[in-house]
Amino acid sequence: MVDLNKLLFDKTKFSLMAGPCSIESEEHFQKTATYVKEAGAQILRGGIYKLRTSKDSFQGLGLEAYELANKVRKNMDMPFVTEITDPRQTSALAEVTDIFQVGSRNMYNYDLLKELSLGDKPVLLKRGFSATVDEWVKAAEYVEANGTAKALLCERGIRSFDNTTRNVLDLASVAYLKQHTHYPVIVDPSHATGRRDLIIPMSLAAVAAGADGLIVETHPTPENAMSDGFQSLNPEEFRELTEKLKGILKLFNRELF
Template identity: 50%
Template sequence: MLFLLPELPSPRVDALLAQARREGLIAHAARAQGGRWRLSLLGERSACAAFARTLAAEPLPCAEEDEFLPLASRALDPSDRAVDFDGVSIGDGAFAVVAGPCAIEGEEQLLAAARAVREAGAAALRGGAFKPRTSPYSFPGLGRAGLELLARARAATGLPTVTEVVDPADVDAVAQHASVLQVGARNMQNYRLLEAVGRAARPVLLKRGLGARLDELLHAAERVLAAGNPNVLLCERGVRSFETATRCTLDLGGVAWLKRRSRLPVLVDPSHAAGDRALVPPLALAAAACGADGLLVEVHPAPERARCDGEQSLACEDFARLMERLRAVLAALGRTLASAPPLPAAARSRV
């Protein structure tokens, strides 16, 4: 819960914080606009309500209901949060591109994609080992064998890796092989999975559900944060609407809203939004222009032979052209691309 209190002397505010903490609440106070104190309380609603009744002044609830999102919103800390992993930082002002195949199909395919996206300027590699497909007859991914290939690709190219986890039982195994744990759109409100990745030691990339509101995305992120994991990346990947010309409708207004409302970094996935590789570059450039912190782009060495989402995957040479255009857009905005970590010495002669 969040309250705006009239001007009070600091000792009185300190006493209120001490009282709240004695009652088992997490309490924080900061100066708000106009000189008022912004008092944030985290705990059971009944306990927060009971404490509120003890306040000498009548509390004024925040109009944006920050009381329900003390960790994902800017209520306790208005500053932007950067998420760091394996030599890459997302949310520090630089624009990070995570690219690679939708599904890991084999070592040759994955290494070809990884080397191509690194050469073009990507900061990290994406690749799906577990694929929750709509049809039970579609390629489901290589599973744990795919995780091993992902680890080899990282060793060969130095790129940190992002891959999806779909089952709480697999969180530890995926965390041993990947730099970032992705929770896909279909699992955005899988609360057991959110709590499991919240207990993991890896950052979490949380995709917005196909029919989820923005506040529901933030509540899902709050569940991960409340479980103990402070490193959460949000991802807008398009929502299902009445429009059928594109696979989904990319909500770039939602990206701007999230950047204003939340301190968490926001990525955009133009590939799943478009469903058509010809639309991926303009959507990617628009994402950079609207203030996103980075992209998640599908790239395949031979999209026409891809076993998953080939129609929306860029060929390696098309991705390289997109990156050149992206540099120009970012330069106009006074921004730069985030860099990949240095190439491992043992791999320099092979990449």
């Protein structure tokens, strides 16, 4: 398995986290993990729990996904990142995940942030969709309060009056954070745009803005995905993304680990 600390916190490296919005089955997750690793992703993502706007939407497999996620993670020898939605999940999820993700809705969940600060796993902290940069940074300070857990900031788009895209990707905040804070900054072009056709161009723009990595949704057949298929790259598109990333990263003296 890659040296996670070096990958996430070495400024010459660029991290690529990829996988499905939700883990749907072992076969589905294994298939996705295989092609994302072959294409160049170093970290596997996949939702075990999903916080959804509608109670009727797929909420994730939950406990059922723990064993299969860990099996695929070990098979592929890849670090795994997944969202934690409740402090009570911490000890169980810590057995199967290498990076905790705190979603946009939970950026203000200070009890959760305090709980994660007691551990030693990196925490990918997504920006609240209505949060200021200052509020976001202060939330990260909760994560690092005990000196053991390290925070990574994830720009995933902010809410706007415009409905052309799902959210508005705030690349100015990426450049600002790189100049004024010590935190690595990861960009989520999938949630920021909500459009498969914009993921690649906005990923390249994120590199130019100074991002330290990307977290991208991909699915073997997005049209059949149980969640977020409209913002998930298919395997061919994902390979196109990684090839273009390799090219632009050279201009900034960075590389996929």
